Amino acid sequence: MNNVAKPRAIIIGAGLGGLLSAAKLATSGYEVEVFERLPMIGGRFTNIEYKGFALSTGALHMLPHGPTGPLAQMLKSVGADVNIVRSDPMAVIRLPLIDGDNDYTNGYKDIPFRNFSDPLSATNRLKIAVLMLTTRVFPPKKGSLEECFSRYVKDEWLVKLADSFCGWSLSLRGADTSAKEAFSIFSNLYRYSGSGVPIGGCKAVVDALVDVITSNGGTIHTGKDVSEILIENGKAVGILVDGAEHFSDLVISNIGHVETDRLYNNIEPSEEYQQYLEQLKKIKPSAGVKICLAADEPLIGHGGVLLTPYARRVNGINEVTNIDPNLAPPGKHLTVSHQCVQWDKLDELEQEIELGLQDIKEIFAGKKYEVLLIQSHSGEWPVNRSASGLDVNVKNSTPFKNLFIVGDGAKGEGGIEVEGIALGVANVMERIL
Amino acid sequence: MKIGKTCVGCAQCATFCKTDAIKVKGKALIMDVCIECGICAEYCPMKAIEVSI
Ligand SMILES: Cc1cc2nc3c(=O)[nH]c(=O)nc-3n(C[C@H](O)[C@H](O)[C@H](O)COP(=O)(O)OP(=O)(O)OC[C@H]3O[C@@H](n4cnc5c(N)ncnc54)[C@H](O)[C@@H]3O)c2cc1C
Numbered sequence: 192m193n194n195v196a197k198p199r200a201i202i203i204g205a206g207l208g209g210l211l212s213a214a215k216l217a218t219s220g221y222e223v224e225v226f227e228r229l230p231m232i233g234g235r236f237t238n239i240e241y242k243g244f245a246l247s248t249g250a251l252h253m254l255p256h257g258p259t260g261p262l263a264q265m266l267k268s269v270g271a272d273v274n275i276v277r278s279d280p281m282a283v284i285r286l287p288l289i290d291g292d293n294d295y296t297n298g299y300k301d302i303p304f305r306n307f308s309d310p311l312s313a314t315n316r317l318k319i320a321v322l323m324l325t326t327r328v329f330p331p332k333k334g335s336l337e338e339c340f341s342r343y344v345k346d347e348w349l350v351k352l353a354d355s356f357c358g359w360s361l362s363l364r365g366a367d368t369s370a371k372e373a374f375s376i377f378s379n380l381y382r383y384s385g386s387g388v389p390i391g392g393c394k395a396v397v398d399a400l401v402d403v404i405t406s407n408g409g410t411i412h413t414g415k416d417v418s419e420i421l422i423e424n425g426k427a428v429g430i431l432v433d434g435a436e437h438f439s440d441l442v443i444s445n446i447g448h449v450e451t452d453r454l455y456n457n458i459e460p461s462e463e464y465q466q467y468l469e470q471l472k473k474i475k476p477s478a479g480v481k482i483c484l485a486a487d488e489p490l491i492g493h494g495g496v497l498l499t500p501y502a503r504r505v506n507g508i509n510e511v512t513n514i515d516p517n518l519a520p521p522g523k524h525l526t527v528s529h530q531c532v533q534w535d536k537l538d539e540l541e542q543e544i545e546l547g548l549q550d551i552k553e554i555f556a557g558k559k560y561e562v563l564l565i566q567s568h569s570g571e572w573p574v575n576r577s578a579s580g581l582d583v584n585v586k587n588s589t590p591f592k593n594l595f596i597v598g599d600g601a602k603g604e605g606g607i608e609v610e611g612i613a614l615g616v617a618n619v620m621e622r623i624l
Numbered sequence: 625m626k627i628g629k630t631c632v633g634c635a636q637c638a639t640f641c642k643t644d645a646i647k648v649k650g651k652a653l654i655m656d657v658c659i660e661c662g663i664c665a666e667y668c669p670m671k672a673i674e675v676s677i
Pocket residue numbers: 203204205206207208209226227228229233234235236248249250251252253254255415416417418445446479480481529568572573574575597598599600607608609610612669
């Protein structure tokens with residue numbers, strides 16, 4: 192019928208950002224080819240089977256905005272079939288049993304997240320309610336979340352809570368999270384609501400996307416390391432893999448701005464390019480440690496997040512087997528903690544892990560569990576390639592035509608983790624489709 | 625097998641090792657039971673594992 196050749200798109204990396212872009216393009220009339228360096232598909236968002244448990248390469252099997260978020264909407268729009276179940280409760284905060292205690296050694300009590308201001312004095316409760324309302328209309332432009340809170344309501348509790356919330360969802364401290372980005376995240380929580388778990392874990396999302404891509408004529412190559420992006424006259428024209436050139440009308444890189452920038456050769460240092468390089472200097476990846484536990488009895492008992500603001504290092508813990516029991520062997524539970532690692536603590540990783548293990552001992556005192564695996568993430572295999580809020584200026588474009596960046600190094604504003612990836616992909620698609 | 629400087633401790637290698645030869649706590653450590661099959665190196669996202677010949 193139609194003799195005009197389809198436009199060709201090449202995607203570098205088969206992480207969530209690459210796969211979402213590939214699925215969008217393949218269902219919009221592009222001939223799509225994805226090149227992935229590793230022997231497996233999914234990047235930091237897929238399952239690894241370990242001792243019968245569905246551990247993961249990165250993510251804790253949780254979608255920040257569940258079945259109604261930007262990722263879920265994008266999956267639906269390409270026809271990717273994933274069953275996402277909302278966590279209920281969304282989150283619970285663990286407080287010390289005795290008021291005034293600074294840890295959980297004398298026991299604990301859990302309160303629902305919506306009651307987060309309970310530990311504040313009546314005056315401060317009112318102040319924080321006013322702050323939450325006014326920032327929805329007038330979001331702060333400068334400073335960190337911690338600075339913003341302490342300007343209005345000086346309270347140790349809010350600092351702890353901000354660290355726990357930001358540590359869990361962004362792998363950052365409150366002091367390292369921009370207030371603008373944080374309030375943009377809060378307003379997305381109102382808009383899209385809270386987290387959910389894809390049945391089958393991260394891999395269910397990846398498998399569904401692979402189905403969409405291949406059934407729309409796309410190809411995914413694994414074990415193929417892209418060594419160069421070919422640029423001609425300020426335009427991306429293809430890539431180099433194993434010494435062979437592959438040409439295309441569009442190149443989408445899933446590996447972040449900084450890593451992508453290393454793949455060009457002989458670039459004319461135009462003013463625009465220099466300015467771009469200046470922006471890239473501001474990008475820093477966020478680091479974290481994940482501790483995977485196996486237990487016979489549930490340690491948490493629900494599918495929401497257990498925020499642990501009074502732990503030394505652990506920011507939060509989830510137990511997705513309360514939503515999808517098949518993520519563990521029959522009768523077992525998979526419980527996973529996450530802790531942010533501050534940039535200046537990366538040299539003391541072993542000590543940070545030890546503190547995390549001690550936290551878990553106190554949080555689950557008297558309960559039986561086994562440590563399955565300890566995973567740490569930083570540098571070029573981080574929690575987020577660009578810490579939230581640091582990628583807002585560069586967005587998804589590059590100084591080169593037909594070359595775009597997707598993934599967690601180029602998230603959309605206010606987008607937590609994979610939701611930010613989906614928002615970023617949506618921005619790119621708006622430009623090209 | 626040698627673990628290089630770029631290792632971040634993600635433990636991906638350990639989960640693919642058939643002989644349970646890799647322990648990870650902040651960094652990977654390969655133990656004597658390793659049979660030098662090379663699978664871990666393929667799965668390392670940081671290209672941190674050097675296959676010894
Ligand atoms: C411990 C931890 C917990 C997390 N928890 C959650 C969570 O619960 N919920 C959530 O939403 N998010 C979570 N995240 C974040 C989420 O996992 C990541 O943001 C997301 O998986 C990143 O996807 P991506 O597509 O940006 O990048 P990646 O998954 O890194 O994909 C990039 C791909 O490109 C490949 N590649 C790199 N270089 C090349 C090259 N030169 N040629 C070819 N291929 C190449 C890589 O091998 C990789 O597969 C967590 C992350 C971590 C580490």
